[in-house]
Amino acid sequence: MTFSTNQLRNSIQRGDCIEVMQAIPSRSVDFILTDPPYLVRYKCRDGRSIMNDDNAEWLEPAAHEMYRVxxxxxLCVSFYGWTQTDRFIAAWRSAGFRIxxxxxxxxxxxxxxxxxxxTHESAYVLAKGRPALPEHPPADVIDFPYSGNRLHPTQKPVMALMPLITAFCPExxxxxxxxxGSGSTLVAAxxxxxxxxGIELDHRYHRIAARRLAA
Incomplete structure (x- = not known):
């Protein structure tokens, strides 16, 4: 099954991101902003965890599909786990991205x-081809308000994501x-x-993201 771009616009798909992206036409998205599992077996104080945070089997195939679509x-901006930096960089470069x-x-x-x-999070800016320089480049240090992680164990604040979308994605x-996850990137977009x-594997966070975008 293959989706058209119009079918997918302003939607949140539930499923394995590799399988969903395989059904997306090549060169059909304008910017990727994502916060994948950090490969650290993270568990927050209330016991919530992240699916597939205990293995890297998905990392390289997901990077290849991201590059293709x-x-x-x-440009793509991806958060990453600093203890696994070498694995993330190897996967991105294998897919064709340049840092x-x-x-x-x-x-x-x-x-x-x-x-x-x-006291910080990190993300790499990855290029496919030769993107034009943004008219107003975002700073490479961005304040990160506390989201409270109420909706997701690693919930990102919308205000920290907005400068990246306005700089790197055409209107x-x-x-x-x-x-x-809980849809912060989608709200910012x-x-x-x-x-x-959006694509989310965990049915709990898919439901939360869908409710959040419908509000």
């Missing part, structure tokens, strides 16, 4: 403390998040005047 000369930037999201709180206090373009396509 992304339009020519376009063209790095973003630090600065927190006002520590999410954990070990040898250091963890009215299609933003894809293949690991959309809609607020930025773009269409969205």
């Amino acid at each position: 992304l339009n020519r000369d376009s 063209v930037g790095h973003i630090v999201f600065r927190k006002r709180y520590a999410s954990a403390k070990r040898f250091v206090s963890y 009215g373009g299609l933003v894809l998040d293949p690991f959309c 809609r607020q930025a005047g773009c269409d969205y396509l």
